[in-house]
Amino acid sequence: MGAVTRVGVLELVAMALGGPGGPGDGTGPGHDWGAGARYVRRTLGALIEPAAAPGADAGHAGAGRTGADAGAGGADGGHAGAGAGRAGARDVGGAGDAEGAGRAGARDAEGAGDVGGAGDAADPGTGRAAAGAGAAASGDDSPGDDARLALLWRRALAAPEDPRYLRALVDGLLERAPARPELMAGLSDLVALVAHQDPYSPGTAPSPTDPGRPHRPPETDPRDPRDPRDLRGPRAAAPPSPAQANSLTGGTQVHGPAIQAGDVHGSIHIHTAPAPVPVALPDPARLPPARPPALHQLPPVPAHFTSRGPDLAALGALLRQKPPTAPLLVVVNGPPGVGKTTLVSAWLHAVAEEFPDGQVYADLHGHSAVAPAEPTEVLGQFLRALGAASVPAEVAEQTSLWRSMTAGLRLAVMLDNAFTAAQVRPLLPGGPDSVVVVTSRNRLTGLGVDGARFHPLGVLDSDASLDLFARGVGRRRTACEPVATRRVVELCGGLPLALCLAAARLAARPRQPVQAMADALGRDAGPLAVLTVGGEAAVRSALDLSYAALGAAAARLYRRLGALPLRTFDTRAAATACALPEDEAERLLDELIEANLLEDAGPGPDGFRFHDLVRDHARAQAAAAESPRSSDEAVRRVCDLYLATATAAEQLLTPAQFVLSRDYAHPPAAPAPFSDGASALRWLDGQRQNLMACVRTAAERAWYDTAWQLVDACWPLFLRLRYYDLWIEAHEIGLACARLSRHPEHREAERQMLNSGAIGLTAARRTDTAIGWYEDALRAARAAGDVRGEGQALHGLGTCHHDAGRPERADAYLHRAIGLWESCGYVRGVGLSLIVLGEVLLATGRPSEAVDRLVRAHEVLAGVNDPHDTTRALALLGRARVVAGDAEAGLAELDRALGLFSAAGSLHWQARTLEMLGESAADRGDRAAALDHFERALALHETTSPADARRVRDRLGEVAGGSGSGG
Template identity: 35%
Template sequence: MVNESAGQNENFGRNENVGDVRNLVQAQTVGDVHIHNHRGEALRAQQLPPAPALFVDREDVLAELDAALGAQRAPDQALCVLVSGGSGTGKSALVARWVHGARARFDDVVYLDMRGRSVGLDEVLWHCLSALGEEYPGSSDAALALYRSKTSGRSVALVFDNVVQPRELLQLRPASSAALVGVISGRSMAELAVDGVLSLQVPRLDAAAGVDVLRSAGAARVDAEPAHARRLVELCGGLPIALRIVAGRLAKRPGWKLARVAAELEDDHSRLDRLQEGGEPVVRNALDRAVEELPQAQRDLYALLGNVPGPAFAADAVAALAGLTVDEAEDLLYELHDANLLERNDHDEFRFHDLVRLHAVEKRRVDAAALRRLADWYRLRGAYADRAVMEPQRFRVGHDDELLGENPFDHDSALEWLERERVNLLAVLDTAHQQGWDRVVISLCDSPVWTLHNQHKHYADTISALRNGVSSAERAQDLVAEARMRTLLVRLYTEQHDFSAAHEQAAHAREVAERAGHRRALASALEFHGRAHLEQSSWAEAIPLFRRARDLNAELGLPRAMALQEYMLGRALGGDGRPDDALRQLHSALDRLQDYPQDKRTPGRIRVAMGRVHQRLGDHAEAVRVLRAAESDARERRVSHDLAEPLELLAESLAHIGETAAARECAAEALNILEQAGSPRAEQLREQL
């Protein structure tokens, strides 16, 4: 064969070939070309890449590929398959395994590795024609016509690996039902289905399949440490490329425990460095290539997303981070998703795969201004959500009111957003504290984080956040905010029965509020200090604290706050053996709250207190009546933690009136709620049961 076109076509550079050359393959910019010719002539010593020696799982994908290959098609319709997935998910190994198993179906098999570079169609045509024993004609149109003629009706398999732009290769579909075009790409393109392309996604390995990869280093070792084996799969993100490296390392060091390797990978800062083979950080390199293939706008956003402290992000949050419109941010996020660098959940939020997150953090463009925009966005959204869920006029110290306009939330959508964004809110709060953005920290503590805790208890997280709040208030020299943060800590420590810490914080809160001369902050500190005494059944200590707090709120003209103090005072009086006085205070509190219909939580609490008083009076029938009303309130608001106390009390009164089955049912549900919240009360109730 004389190759005259290589030197003539400008697309192929300046290489020249003189004389007769048999089976010439030129690969200046395209990667490896592997061809198997049915006549037995190997145009390269390598044909297809060898089938992978270690291959687990993927039965579902292989079965789908086999079914597609065996399906009946029109005489001029080739099977066209796009196999996509993230870097390191084993796309190439999967296709190699499949084509090796099916190669008896094909007279010719051509494999072309494009190495993630944008390659012109002319070059691909040149290589395909050379593989099929043809010279490249003088023009692109002639080359495409010759290619179509040579492949028409033939059983030829063309496999293109590491393709950046899969759509361009659709022109190479042979007019043959016996032909296959397989495209392997890091980019998902579901839209190609309208062009008759079967798109298959190669996911990460699940825990069982990942452990099977590790067993190649010794099944007995892996089975002896099942927990550490599963942890290694998690640390490798289920990526075959990473698991293969770990398995190789274990095989090289037969004396090592899986626990040792897992411990080395636990450090996020060094994990990508340790996932190397032959001195090369192959996982990082694969991710580098995936990012380099992106258009500039997507690369820029990827670099910014490395600054996001939380695990998931919605388009509106990313718009604030990047200074884009929500539509612009959403488009770019979907592009990164199509490039298999982001995953998407059912709430239209995006997240990094675990190892991709580490890579994004490494490659991030540190941008304090962008991160501050994100923190301010969470502050504002959190303030809106707080006011939609809790009483708008409650005592707050975040100074957010001047920032607010029309609230985009109603109660249910706000609560849903808060629950979904809890981890992000805490992460942003922690970052804001590190950055010294004290007003953001105080606002997040006092609004969304406290509202979340009131709905669903997360003690460790909330205590950590409020400690940062105290630190930020001290740093900002904001005495009122400091008193508020310490007062909220009193509530948390009281709920955990850490009364020593509760009284210590209460003393600080009262002293700071007195020093600030802020009566509302002082009234709040007195109330929460009284609650600590209330939980210890120290009725005599609690009663004067609640009375003073009520009087301060009366001076300030705050009837709702007065109702709260009357509620607490009623509880203390009931515990002190003064049931008639207690019921008078509780009924007064309920009456005051009729002017605040948006407060749907406090009336239920007051009814619980009434139920306790009626129990002490021995009137269990009346206790059941008011406690059932409190239970109904809590269920209507779908606040599980508020159900625990009325259910526990109902169990007691129902048992007294002989309804034992209903009593056991209430106690069991209360125990489940307390256990999920991590409440110390759970152990006491379990012992009673």
């Protein structure tokens, strides 16, 4: 039940008025949420006008098809949402352990998002409609009040774009609900279903574990709400603090209104009302994903941005001339330091209202010392920002999902520092109402075939350069030395970066004449250097002067930061690099920012970054002034810091996992504790590129133990967020380093890398390669006498051969795995292999044998408190029973599994269970029910797996055309 607050009801009404098929059809105060919006609109309408609502629209009772499901065939029929935005387990390949037991792993982060549409309606409303609402809410409980509320509802439906009606309707609902308990209860249920969750929360799914990564039994509440064996209801919420508690004691039962107060002045009137009418909870699987809030990822605009009026006007003209059938694509190219990023960021900030769905940003690192960003990396970042439940492995599927998710959006996309057209092309959104702006030192003419418009950005002219320089130094000061000022501007070559560096140095030395800066630049640059193509010499001269003006400690920090492999860093990383206290590092970082040598990106782990040219300069200074040993020490200190912090996140996110040793050349101070699993996963996600840079650097410098331990610590990142390319690359590096290591645990590390890497390869559908890794793991486990590890490898081989359509080989491997796990007492592994074996038997036409194996799997997994896998066994058991001829028992088990997966937010397994229900309906010739289930499964798969969505879409076509029964 949700609290009936104004904000909650605003979100609810905005969703109802903005859904498809309704008057707003996605253009009103909310957005298009699909079936969930239709459900909310019809249910809210039934609450407001109960007499006018057809029975089929009154709601969907229960989760799944159990009980008196009055709404199972209602108006929502078929378009499944995404379970209030929850992203559950995804089991790539269609079988096996969704938590990583030789399978794809699980991403159980909760979906993010604000339902949207409520922000513009936050004031109480004015005008005639509001007056009507007030009249409707005043006076006694009479039919006239309900009639006025119904009138407001109909007016809001007729004009959903008018915020006056939305506000008046919200006022009316809030004032009328206390007198109508059934309305209050219904609003409470709907508000709870619309509420969004944290996208990084580990949520209600169990901690991902797999047979090959030893785990400890988690300590769970005796009433685990995710446990299919426990029907006592969810655990109680924590009580309020004593300062906030307010209770009626003595076993008192209260029916109806109750008032508690310290003092009462005047009269209290309580209007009695009829007994509450039970309002059935809707099926969570029918709700859509909560839409994430508008994104605002653009870099900030510097305070001294100026003098780009003609360029801003030209970009504005391109926007007005944008093609009607495709997104506008603009390439802003120019030399380094000319201000491309600042111009584009300033322009997109200025036109933000044109793109209400927000702005997304990615640095493609096309001209930096770090590796250029791959399209798959950026697509994963964008898809998750938009609320995708999980991201496909292949770039083609990622691109397809990205274009599908952006087809109806108005987004501004900024792609900074591109190197090639191939980097950009997969990142183009799907709808015609978005704009993409690319910055690059290259012209990127290859994007011309994609309709790109090109805007070359030149250096500032002399007047604009003078203006920018004077703003940084002070106009009175430059007016006193006009000749010297013009000379500085001339030597800076019209490059904003060089001008800002020179101005920052002078601003820090208020007594230094401008002429001194002119003389220094002239000595360092010389007339030939100033004319160097691209202007880099001018920037280099300005950087040399700014660096020379630093204090010794700040200069040392500058050099050591330049030696790091990180794209961004925070105060703690900077302090670690120089072995300084954090407050001292913060002071030195401020000195670098004042000198314009460092960019302040705001609070958090990405707090500071270098411009590409500045990073190159800092690295050159480190090579010239630091010994290789001191540079290595700085880098290794930071690698140790990242290892310690990632390990802390791993222990919080996967407490049941066995953790290999951690060794530190420079043990860091204990990392600041994460407040919860969501913050730990958020840190891993935000720092994934820095973590991978540390892995690569450690391997290159032969710090083999650091490299494989970093990979091991990143396990929750790979398993939950499924960055396939990083997952596989990291384990390839980790495996090579484990084999080169002389660590006492290097054999265990090798087997860990093989098993964890094979899980990633299986998830990425690289089945043949995964089989090779599992075969290596099998040999390694046998050589070490590791019976449990041998079972894990055999389980993985069985799963891979099942996915590859080789059931006989799968059957043999799985039976061997079960035998080994029984011999060493690993009960959970037995259950997991029995699940896959049941699928093999079902796929090969032996449903009775499948029932036997799945009954045992269900019993075994229930006995080890593994709710997720117990429910997977239950779902497959239900389908096996239906195929074996026991349809009544099988459908009941499928219904129960669907309800449990819905409660846990497991999108993938909700969709798979709906597919099984659809096949079962097709088997008995109930085409309408089959279509309903398949359509709901399709809507869920569209948020998690384009490949699964295509398969279900094809099956829908077969059933709609009347061909084929279940399989």
